[in-house]
Amino acid sequence: MTAAQDMLYRLDATEKLLEQVRLDHERETHYNREQQLRETLLQEQLRKVQSLMVQTSMQLHSRCMLIIHRTETRSLSSCLMEME
16 A cells, blocks of 8 residues: 555544544434423423412312301302312
């Protein structure tokens, strides 16, 4: 193998290695973007669920307070039937 052939071989190997590094980097960047998007979506879903839980808790608290108030004026059994 001549020196020129050896240099061409090394150049070709280096170009292939560089292309592989570029592809690996592109895949990793794409994967990281997908992971960030998934994480953002999950955080948004979590915020929605937390908001619903707070709303439900408030509604339940209001209902309980109303029932307690009604029990002061009516029988407990009629209030319990109303809850159903």
